[in-house]
């Protein structure tokens with residue numbers, strides 16, 4: 001290890017140990033960040049966010065040791081674009097990673113993993129592949145980058161968080177005495193919904209309709225095109241299948257926490273649970289779908305973050321936070337400077353007055369002219385203004401009655417999107433295998 005890295009790691013270990021409060025004496029382990037992204041996970045389907053069904057007992061227990069952010073917005077409602085924003089702290093309009101354009105992260109853009117590796121952290125990701133395939137550039141900064149679809153033991157979209165934890169286990173054991181950054185991702189909750197019969201029954205004791213237990217992407221396409229008309233009870237059945245998959249991912253999350261505890265790396269680590277986007281269930285027509293609209297059901301995500309020593313345990317933050325604020329927040333917690341590139345700013349988890357601007361810009365991969373800008377109160381999207389405080393389901397355009405916020409939002413959207421000079425796109429080097437994976441996930445025809 002280079003001398004400067006060693007100095008940083010020692011300083012960070014001391015810093016985090018000092019921050020640990022009651023567990024300070026136990027927190028001599030080196031710093032670590034474990035970032036878990038459960039793809040397509042809506043916050044309002046977790047008990048921690050008020051959901052009445054038992055989808056998430058382990059996540060809810062973890063929440064009690066963590067800070068919960070109630071209003072977190074992704075930059076895009078699709079996997080690659082959103083994760084690229086999460087790792088680079090750039091809106092989708094700037095980072096260049098796109099499935100629609102078949103382009104990778106632009107050269108020269110620095111990622112969270114790169115910054116942590118430079119800071120002396122071991123880095124690894126175990127993920128579901130597909131839109132996270134290394135050809136799109138999100139492997140930048142990871143010494144180990146394994147996608148479920150690199151191996152033949154899982155169908156695309158059918159990997160589980162439990163499997164990802166198992167894949168990560170040998171690596172975690174190998175770095176047990178060193179600083180590390182682990183990024184885990186799973187498509188377990190992503191469509192198709194293929195829950196076990198037991199889990200489905202737990203979410204839906206009775207269903208007398210005609211839909212199958214497993215909800216395929218083809219069926220969802222037929223529903224969303226109008227070819228298959230839902231009958232009473234069918235929508236609830238589809239949601240139950242989605243919820244049952246959350247319950248399974250919750251079990252995998254519990255296995256991860258148990259493993260970290262066994263390795264002595266839980267107490268002193270930062271552990272983050274989030275997602276890349278939500279999932280629509282009929283709010284604006286589509287069912288079991290994401291990727292093509294910027295309504296809240298597609299862009300709101302959970303964010304639950306455990307600090308070293310469970311500092312600020314049980315705290316909840318109500319203010320709007322963007323996923324692009326996550327990378328600067330993690331660097332700030334570790335005492336590392338953020339690069340000039342970052343658009344996001346660190347969150348004050350103690351709940352102080354937010355320094356960061358309240359504007360969240362989101363966009364749709366493949367639709368460069370479609371963008372939304374959101375504050376805690378308002379959203380400007382497709383020429384309509386929504387009053388989120390009085391109309392959280394975004395059903396009424398109130399632009400005419402509120403010209404001032406409309407003009408401010410529109411101006412801010414143009415300013416943010418136009419704030420950087422954009423380099424040309426970089427083609428993603430792909431083989432037929434990746435295209436097949438993306439096809440299986442419903443992303444390309």
Ligand SMILES: [Zn+2]
Pocket residue numbers: 039040078079080276277
């Ligand atoms: Zn996704």
